[in-house]
Amino acid sequence: MLTEHFVASISAQTKANTGVTKDAGIFFHEFQPLAAQRHVFKKSATAQNGLAVSSSHIFAAQAEKAVVHVYSREKGNQEAVVPFPERIHSIALAAKDSVLLLGTESGRVLAWEICSGRLVSTSTSHLQPVTSLAVDPTSSFFLSGSPDAMIHVWSLPAILSFSPDTSRSPVHTLSTHRGPISSIVCGNSSSSANIAISTSEDKSAIVWDYYNGQLLRTYLLPELPQAMTLDPADRACYLAYGDGSLQTVNFYDDLQKTTATDTLRDAASSHRPIQPPPKTRFSAESQKLGAAMALSLSWDGQTLISGHTTGKVAVWDTAKGNYLSTIANLPGPVTNLKFLEPTGFPNAREPTFRIQTVVRPKQESGISDGNALVPSNYTLSMQLNDLLRGPATSATEPGPGQTSFEEALVHPNFPRAMLDASLAELATWNVLSNGAIAPAADFLSLNEDAGADGMQGVSSNGTSELQELKNQLASLQRIQKVTFQQLSELREEKEYLLREERKRSQQKQHQAKSKSKSHLTNGSTSDVEMSDNGSSESDSDDAASDGSSEAAPSE
Known part of the structure; x- marks a missing residue:
């Protein structure tokens, strides 16, 4: 059955007319199919942006303290209280929930590998505490915001690198806001076209292309936004205000229908x-909900929940913009709300690894070995549930530009055919040129017990093989020379045949032309003879008629 949960945290609040602080905590609620509270983690008072939830643990940065409480979701209890040298104002999980980012009061960001305990720090780039953190879906970048109105874009692989030459300074700085940064959210796309949205106390919301450090769109808001969340498809963001109202900011509005250009x-x-x-x-x-301090959106983008200063958690319909119900009434102002990924999907794969116990942070020490980048005391503590998912490879069909052996190196195992061929080749290495089997000690002369006789046998064997290879090379050179001579003779023969063929074709054309001329000459001669014969006959007829006319008077 499909099940969806959300986690809410509250800040400390004193009881009326007593001055005694109420028992604050973190509340684990089931949203569907049955809306109900499932568990409570006590002794925790968190400020805004101070809650991070993984599949196995809950991290809560305590308000106005330099302490992070760690809770085990599986055991349902508090696992550790982790102190830090300065106050923590914001936290966020990255790298498949294996790295916890912490925004400090001094303006730097700490990266804590919770499965190894390694703790590294960025440079101090903010002038005031880091109050907002947002992580890229690929964990390649993360963004940090501060009341100094600056937003820095960091490269997480560079921060976690063991190389001493790697820079731990911001990649980009986004400095358009004119007031303290109140919240930052990162888009859900894993491509280089992903976006980030930031809100500020200057009553503006800005959409950024943080890959290139470019401003895409600026929205002027009617009031100071207290919280923000982003649509799963990056179509809009939702803002919460101090009067308890919410607002939808559509990135692709009616203007998009009149043009083919991406308006964003x-x-x-x-x-x-x-x-x-x-x-x-x-x-x-x-409903008298009070000021909204936290927002979260369900996985399908249809339901929005908001946390208010009165402790109420309200449910809203995003399509209609209507209030639906109040799902919880907590004993303090709701500072953080987080929808968890739904469970119960059929054929869902388990995570490849699981962090059973969080390793306390220890400041990164210098490199122990001058030739190694990874310190010798660096260890990981995790449980592997499945094969680590990497790029699809095949040991039988190498990829472009790779040999079969290079492809087999990254494959889980070597193909059987390659192993058989390797063993057969290894077996032939101990066979001498005369067919005898060489002693195992003589091969490569790595055995300390091998004496001078063995070395001499190996050297003589190598000399004979070298001479045999020279003879084979000489015979191949002779064959090559003969082959080149044959090729040249064949080339000359081909040219001779082509010349003869051209001559024959020219003779045939000449004969054809002469025959056509002779036919034309014979035809004209016969015509002349026929005309001569005709003229002689007519002359004889005329002579006969003349004779008859001359004979008549004589009678």
Whole structure:
């Protein structure tokens, strides 16, 4: 059965007229199929952006303290209390929940590998505490925000690198805001076209292309936003305000229907701010929810939950912008809300590894070995549940530019045919040129017991093989020379035949032309003879007629 949960945290609150602090905690709720509270983790008071949840643990940065509480979801208890040298103002999980990022009061970010205990630090780039952290879906980058109005983009692989030459400074700095940064969210795309959205106390929300450090769109808001969440398809973001109302900011509105250009990435419109229409703002005034401090969206993007200062957790319909119900009433202001990934999908694969116990952080020490990048005391503590998923490879069909042996090296095992061929080749190495089997000690002369006789046998064997190879090379050179001579003779013969063929074709053409001329000459001669014969006959007829006319008077 498909099951969906969410986790809520509250901040400390004093009891009325007593000055005694209420028992704050973290609340684990089932959202569907049955809305109910399932577990409570006590003794925790977290501020905004101070909660991170993995599949096995819950991390809570304590408000105004330099302490992070670690809770085990499987055991349902507090596993560790981890102190730090300075106060922690924001946290976020990265690298498949194996790295916890912590924003400190001094303006730097700590990266804690929870399965090894390694703790590294970025450079101090913020002038004030880091109050917001957002991680790229690929864990290649993360963004940090601060009241100094600056947003820094960091490369997580560079921060975690063991190389001493790797820079731990920001990749980009986004400095358009004119007020303290209140929240940052990162898009859900794993491509280089992913976006990030930031809100500030200057009443603006900006959409960034953080890969290139470019501003894409600026939205002017009616009030100071208290919290923000992003649609799973990156179509819109949802904002929460101090009066308890919410607002939808659509990135692809009605303007998109009139043009084929992506309005969010239209460079000609990036400098023009946009005001979301008032109709996109909705509230439930009759419920007296109080100021909204936290937002989270379900995995399908249809349901929005909001946490308020009164301790109420409200449910909203994002399509209609309507209030649906109040799902929980907690004993303190709700500072963080996080929907967890739904469980119960058929044929769902388990994670490839599981972190059973969190290793306490220890500051990164210098490299112990000058020739090694990884310290000698670096160890991982995790449980492998399955084969590590890597790029698809085949040991029988090497990829482009790879030999079969190179492909087999990255394969889980060597193919049987390659193993058989290797063993057969290895067996032939001990066979001498005369067919005898050489002693095992003589091969490569790696056995300390092998004496001078063995070395001499190996050297004589190598000399005979070298002479045999020279003879084979000489015979191949002779064959090559003869072959080249035959090729030259064949080439000359081919040219001679081509010349003879051209001559015969020219003779045939000449004979054909002469025959056609003789036919024309014979035809003209016969015509002349026929005309001569005709003229002689007519002359004889005329003579006969003349004779008859002359004879008549004589009678």
